[in-house]
Amino acid sequence: MGRIKSDAERRSETIRLAQALAQASREEEGCLGCRLYQDTEAENDFVFVEEWVDELALQRHFRAAHIAEFMRSVPATLIAPPDVKFHTITSTRELSETQPG
Numbered sequence: 001m002g003r004i005k006s007d008a009e010r011r012s013e014t015i016r017l018a019q020a021l022a023q024a025s026r027e028e029e030g031c032l033g034c035r036l037y038q039d040t041e042a043e044n045d046f047v048f049v050e051e052w053v054d055e056l057a058l059q060r061h062f063r064a065a066h067i068a069e070f071m072r073s074v075p076a077t078l079i080a081p082p083d084v085k086f087h088t089i090t091s092t093r094e095l096s097e098t099q100p101g
Helices: 011-026 055-062 065-077
Strands: 002-005 031-039 042-052
Touching: 011 031, 011 042, 011 065, 042 055
Parallel strands: none
Antiparallel strands: 002 042, 031 042
16 A cells, blocks of 8 residues: 655646556556545545555566656655555455354
């Protein structure tokens, strides 16, 4: 997950760069999903949610040309450094499996 914060002046460029990154990432081998979401309470705050089949696919992703281009371009559109965290999921279950009877 990656969180980025822009401002009203640079918001459109932030979105353009982020959507281009998400689209290119979804075309990579091993990408299960890559989406950009806007915070509904802070219109200039965004979250990337990416899902990769394994660590190898994630490492290939970080070597991709579109990642390098994004990392060069996006800082000029942000008001704070990106906050990126990596989570490993060991299991998944449906909501119906967590609800009482």
